[in-house]
Amino acid sequence: xxxxxxxxxxxxxxxxxxxxxxxxxxxxxxxxxxxxxxxxxxxxxxxxxxxxxxxxxxxxxxxxxxxxxxxxxxxxxxxxxxxxxxxxxxxxxxxxxxxxxxxxxxxxxxxxxxxx
Ligand code: FAD
Numbered sequence: 001x002x003x004x005x006x007x008x009x010x011x012x013x014x015x016x017x018x019x020x021x022x023x024x025x026x027x028x029x030x031x032x033x034x035x036x037x038x039x040x041x042x043x044x045x046x047x048x049x050x051x052x053x054x055x056x057x058x059x060x061x062x063x064x065x066x067x068x069x070x071x072x073x074x075x076x077x078x079x080x081x082x083x084x085x086x087x088x089x090x091x092x093x094x095x096x097x098x099x100x101x102x103x104x105x106x107x108x109x110x111x112x113x114x115x116x
Pocket of ligand 1: 011015019060083084086
């Protein structure tokens with residue numbers, strides 16, 4: 001079993017990062033200003049430049065080139081991020097997440113009241 005006070009490994013770093021990114025996308029404005037849209041794009045490019053797992057960052061930068069951030073609304077951003085996360089899931093052989101459930105998972109809570 002892992003000692004949580006040790007430095008983060010790739011998995012723990014990944015979980016923490018996805019937690020933050022999906023929650024940020026869920027609480028992004030429904031009608032963002034042009035400046036908010038531009039800032040959010042810059043955020044993701046900057047994030048990909050400093051993400052402290054080199055191979056993860058490299059692949060994420062490639063994915064960003066193919067699929068630039070969709071920042072028109074919380075819905076758009078959350079759907080886009082879900083697809084980006086699914087690309088990583090696919091690469092790692094993890095289950096593909098149903099993106100229609102993204103607000104249930106990251107904002108409103110599961111309909112049955114459970115957690116994850
Ligand atoms: P995670 O993939 O961390 O997911 C956490 C939770 O998010 C899941 O339990 C689920 O409830 C939910 N979820 C899953 N998929 C989606 C989705 N598509 N949309 C919304 N919610 C979802 N690891 C590597 O080994 N190699 C890499 O190249 C790599 N690249 C990464 C790139 C980025 C940008 C990030 C943030 C992480 C990367 N990781 C990489 C880490 C990897 O994605 C996982 O975070 C890690 O393997 C732990 O996986 P997990 O099974 O705990 O669930």
